[in-house]
Amino acid sequence: MSIILEQLLNGLTIGSFYALIALGYSMVYGVMKLINFAHGDLFALGSYLGYTLLVWSAGAVSQRFGLWGGMAAALLFAFFAVGCVGVLMERVAYRPVQKSGRLPLVVSALGVSIFLENLIMAVWGPRYQAYPASVVPTYTISLGWFHITSMQLFILILSFVLMLILYYVVQKTTFGAAIRATALDKEMATMLGIDVGKITLFIFFLGPALGGMAGVMNGMYYRQISFVMGWNYGLKAFTATILGGIGNIPAAMLGGLLLGLVEMFGAAYISSAWKDVFTFLILILILIFRPTGLIGEKVAEKV
Amino acid sequence: MSELLVLKDVVVSYGAVTALKGVSIKLNEGQIIAVLGANGAGKSTMLKSISKIVPLKEGKIFYKGKEMASLSAHDLAFQGISHVPEGRRVFPTLTVEENLNLGSYGARKRLLDEEVEETKKWIFELFPVLAERKNQLAGTLSGGEQQMLAIGRGLIAKPTLLLLDEPSLGLAPILVKEIFNAIRKIHEESGTSILLVEQNAKKALAESDYAYILETGKISIEGPASELAGDERVKAAYLGGSAVTKKE
Numbered sequence: 001m002s003i004i005l006e007q008l009l010n011g012l013t014i015g016s017f018y019a020l021i022a023l024g025y026s027m028v029y030g031v032m033k034l035i036n037f038a039h040g041d042l043f044a045l046g047s048y049l050g051y052t053l054l055v056w057s058a059g060a061v062s063q064r065f066g067l068w069g070g071m072a073a074a075l076l077f078a079f080f081a082v083g084c085v086g087v088l089m090e091r092v093a094y095r096p097v098q099k100s101g102r103l104p105l106v107v108s109a110l111g112v113s114i115f116l117e118n119l120i121m122a123v124w125g126p127r128y129q130a131y132p133a134s135v136v137p138t139y140t141i142s143l144g145w146f147h148i149t150s151m152q153l154f155i156l157i158l159s160f161v162l163m164l165i166l167y168y169v170v171q172k173t174t175f176g177a178a179i180r181a182t183a184l185d186k187e188m189a190t191m192l193g194i195d196v197g198k199i200t201l202f203i204f205f206l207g208p209a210l211g212g213m214a215g216v217m218n219g220m221y222y223r224q225i226s227f228v229m230g231w232n233y234g235l236k237a238f239t240a241t242i243l244g245g246i247g248n249i250p251a252a253m254l255g256g257l258l259l260g261l262v263e264m265f266g267a268a269y270i271s272s273a274w275k276d277v278f279t280f281l282i283l284i285l286i287l288i289f290r291p292t293g294l295i296g297e298k299v300a301e302k303v
Numbered sequence: 304m305s306e307l308l309v310l311k312d313v314v315v316s317y318g319a320v321t322a323l324k325g326v327s328i329k330l331n332e333g334q335i336i337a338v339l340g341a342n343g344a345g346k347s348t349m350l351k352s353i354s355k356i357v358p359l360k361e362g363k364i365f366y367k368g369k370e371m372a373s374l375s376a377h378d379l380a381f382q383g384i385s386h387v388p389e390g391r392r393v394f395p396t397l398t399v400e401e402n403l404n405l406g407s408y409g410a411r412k413r414l415l416d417e418e419v420e421e422t423k424k425w426i427f428e429l430f431p432v433l434a435e436r437k438n439q440l441a442g443t444l445s446g447g448e449q450q451m452l453a454i455g456r457g458l459i460a461k462p463t464l465l466l467l468d469e470p471s472l473g474l475a476p477i478l479v480k481e482i483f484n485a486i487r488k489i490h491e492e493s494g495t496s497i498l499l500v501e502q503n504a505k506k507a508l509a510e511s512d513y514a515y516i517l518e519t520g521k522i523s524i525e526g527p528a529s530e531l532a533g534d535e536r537v538k539a540a541y542l543g544g545s546a547v548t549k550k551e
């Protein structure tokens with residue numbers, strides 16, 4: 001198979017992780033104007049929780065429900081558990097300092113990040129852990145000259161479906177309009193009868209939940225997970241968020257996929273050692289030349 | 304006629320600044336009441352205290368005879384109070400129709416879908432330009448169109464009480480006329496009670512039944528609108544000329 005197609009699939013796969021994490025950054029930024037630096041660690045936490053469900057249960061889940069059933073269980077478990085951690089995080093670390101301004105919020109987010117990273121290390125240990133091959137499908141699907149691993153196909157389909165649902169809910173439903181309105185003007189939203197507290201709760205569940213799920217997918221794809229992975233993925237996804245345009249759901253999806261592609265093609269055609277350089281070069285360039293991102297807010301508010 | 308809204312000795316402060324220093328007003332069902340006053344008099348604060356955006360320091364507010372102490376700000380839309388705030392505050396990156404639809408968000412549990420659709424049709428008759436622009440982003444509307452949208456967004460909840468904060472602010476004279484005509488029509492066709500905050504005293508008095516004049520947080524003069532329009536003090540301070548009724 002041509003290297004272009006191969007890198008395209010690799011890029012879209014890793015781009016899906018970035019996009020799913022970026023969505024959480026973007027949604028939380030929308031309602032709280034906070035860059036949630038702990039978001040990458042929620043992704044890592046999801047990865048470990050999925051790992052635990054599959055491995056510490058000695059594969060029992062996979063044996064009982066089959067390979068795909070085990071995966072589904074791990075994904076759902078990480079989704080709900082990390083979502084709940086997100087809600088808890090908002091209550092404990094963000095809401096109490098929200099009134100004090102943006103700087104205390106950011107400091108609090110860094111605190112949560114350090115806390116989570118160390119929590120993961122304390123619980124699961126500082127060494128790399130690995131999703132065993134026996135809990136994830138490893139076969140390759142071939143259509144003539146076209147090959148794709150079952151894991152890649154699964155990740156692409158699941159991410160695509162999740163993003164489609166999210167796009168629909170946020171852009172096409174009244175509830176979604178209420179979320180966007182809350183992000184724009186909380187007081188006005190309140191006057192229209194929107195319960196801003198509930199919307200915030202929803203966002204702080206869903207954003208981390210999607211990140212947690214991405215963590216499990218990432219673990220199944222690369223197998224190896226470590227307690228510091230949240231930092232790296234968090235930064236990449238943050239770059240993706242800025243690349244697309246922060247606070248904008250479709251932009252986060254676009255930014256994630258695009259960044260994945262840039263990384264993989266850069267790695268293939270220039271040098272894989274420079275992979276991270278591309279990412280942060282993009283971050284710098286976009287901040288200098290187009291700080292609103294590729295599809296940032298198009299209309300300025302008329303005063 | 305029953306009392307719909309009563310403010311009793313309402314005091315509101317922002318830190319060291321006391322914006323309302325014991326304000327009492329009354330609005331009967333079906334009335335249009337005007338609140339006039341210069342910049343900084345506390346007019347917007349009064350509306351915000353009614354919609355619970357700012358807390359009362361002292362005093363009481365009764366709506367339909369009951370104190371709304373246990374309710375939150377986001378409950379008021381359901382209770383039938385729509386607040387059209389100063390400066391329009393439409394959501395710029397949402398379409399005109401999305402903005403309108405959100406107006407019924409808090410009221411959706413007391414309204415049938417058909418009612419909302421019917422009301423929307425009525426709003427489009429009132430402001431045909433909104434129908435033409437319904438798929439456009441609200442941020443691309445002109446100031447006058449945004450004001451119409453803000454009013455429409457308040458109306459779609461079929462409010463019992465409509466709070467209007469300076470709807471004519473910053474508009475060209477022809478649009479000011481159009482907005483006041485719309486207010487009259489809204490009142491005639493829906494019977495909604497209206498609390499109208501304005502700096503355009505002449506126009507506001509012409510549309511209202513009763514009026515209050517707010518001066519640095521206190522009601523200084525009140526009376527039937529027609530009487531106030533002829534009152535020497537009011538004439539001198541608020542109807543005297545463009546210098547006093549000048550907008551921000």
Ligand SMILES: Nc1ncnc2c1ncn2[C@@H]1O[C@H](COP(=O)(O)OP(=O)(O)OP(=O)(O)O)[C@@H](O)[C@H]1O
Nearest residue numbers: 317320322340341342343344345346347348349389
């Ligand atoms: N959020 C706030 N924080 C501090 N002070 C405020 C705040 N909002 C209003 N004030 C002060 O309260 C007083 C009343 O303000 P308010 O906005 O109610 O006046 P207004 O009559 O609506 O004026 P305008 O005609 O300019 O809209 C002013 O002195 C204002 O500076």
Ligand SMILES: [Mg+2]
Nearest residue numbers: 346347348389
């Ligand atoms: Mg005001």
